[in-house]
Amino acid sequence: MELIDGKQISEEIKKEIAVKTSAIIDAGGEPPHLAAILVGEDPASQTYVASKERSCKAVGITSSIYRYPANISEELLLEAVDFLNNDEEVNGFIVQLPLPKHINADKVLQRISPAKDVDGFHPVNMGRLALGLPSYLPATPAGIMLLLEKSGIETEGKHCVILGRSNIVGTPMSLLMSRKSNPGNSTVTLCHSKTKNLSEITRQADILIAAIGQPEFVKADMVKAGAVVIDVGIHRIEDSSEKGYHITGDVDFDAVAPKCSYITPVPGGVGPMTIVSLLLNTFKSFNKEIYF
Numbered sequence: 001m002e003l004i005d006g007k008q009i010s011e012e013i014k015k016e017i018a019v020k021t022s023a024i025i026d027a028g029g030e031p032p033h034l035a036a037i038l039v040g041e042d043p044a045s046q047t048y049v050a051s052k053e054r055s056c057k058a059v060g061i062t063s064s065i066y067r068y069p070a071n072i073s074e075e076l077l078l079e080a081v082d083f084l085n086n087d088e089e090v091n092g093f094i095v096q097l098p099l100p101k102h103i104n105a106d107k108v109l110q111r112i113s114p115a116k117d118v119d120g121f122h123p124v125n126m127g128r129l130a131l132g133l134p135s136y137l138p139a140t141p142a143g144i145m146l147l148l149e150k151s152g153i154e155t156e157g158k159h160c161v162i163l164g165r166s167n168i169v170g171t172p173m174s175l176l177m178s179r180k181s182n183p184g185n186s187t188v189t190l191c192h193s194k195t196k197n198l199s200e201i202t203r204q205a206d207i208l209i210a211a212i213g214q215p216e217f218v219k220a221d222m223v224k225a226g227a228v229v230i231d232v233g234i235h236r237i238e239d240s241s242e243k244g245y246h247i248t249g250d251v252d253f254d255a256v257a258p259k260c261s262y263i264t265p266v267p268g269g270v271g272p273m274t275i276v277s278l279l280l281n282t283f284k285s286f287n288k289e290i291y292f
């Protein structure tokens with residue numbers, strides 16, 4: 001079994017990004033600029049945004065956070081989105097989810113200019129993804145594609161089973177893995193909560209991608225010997241350790257790992273790649289690589 005070290009792979013890509021950023025600054029230019037809108041005090045959201053800010057700093061990308069109280073009206077939040085859409089100094093921005101219940105998140109995400117939608121959640125970017133056209137790819141699936149590529153994992157003609165059909169992970173992942181590309185060219189099965197005989201399907205997977213949001217759901221008897229297992233889940237489980245918690249994924253790592261050819265750990269697998277993909281998308285926007 002080989003561990004796919006997302007932390008190390010992400011550090012290597014970050015170094016490459018830092019070199020490009022330095023070159024821009026050395027030539028007298030302004031570095032790319034990523035902004036984030038953060039609404040309310042949700043601790044997980046605060047952690048994610050802080051971590052994105054740290055990663056930007058580490059590679060020389062400018063970052064700014066626009067904080068709003070949880071009781072901000074939808075109208076004012078849409079105005080904040082418009083402001084960033086029109087701010088020529090900002091190359092790309094994200095709206096950290098989840099948003100408070102009184103705000104229609106779809107409406108807010110759809111207000112983001114597709115050209116600045118570095119999270120890749122806008123219908124224009126999702127539609128382009130489905131059609132195989134250039135687009136900003138959602139960060140987590142894009143990060144997984146990079147992990148597969150950098151680890152030299154063969155995907156062509158393989159049966160890829162994806163657990164979970166969310167718009168941010170499972171669905172775009174299924175589109176990318178079935179694309180005529182490398183990585184890609186897989187035969188994809190997309191499973192969800194209404195799937196029958198789930199274990200029978202997962203046992204057929206050459207590549208199993210778990211994104212269902214259930215801690216340690218994937219057990220050893222659900223995995224074929226020699227499979228590649230990618231664990232997208234992140235769960236904070238309270239325990240009696242000094243820290244008071246540990247982080248686990250959607251896969252029962254200790255039981256499943258010995259059966260795999262490759263597996264991602266949690267933490268240190270998919271998570272670090274998600275942020276790197278966001279940085280790469282910001283660079284794409286800076287370079288105007290995608291035409292809208």
Ligand code: NAP
Pocket residue numbers: 140163164165166167168169170191192193194195198211212213214232233234235250270271272274
């Ligand atoms: P989500 O929106 O909650 O979607 C979960 C999906 O799993 C749904 O499609 C659901 O089916 C399916 N599902 C739930 N229980 C199931 C079951 N028992 N059997 C089969 N399918 C089941 O989750 P998400 O946003 O995609 O996130 C998934 C996990 O990845 C979470 O742990 C999240 O924290 C993590 N995550 C990690 C990163 C990262 O950077 N590493 C990024 C994003 C998310 P239905 O559609 O039928 O409800």
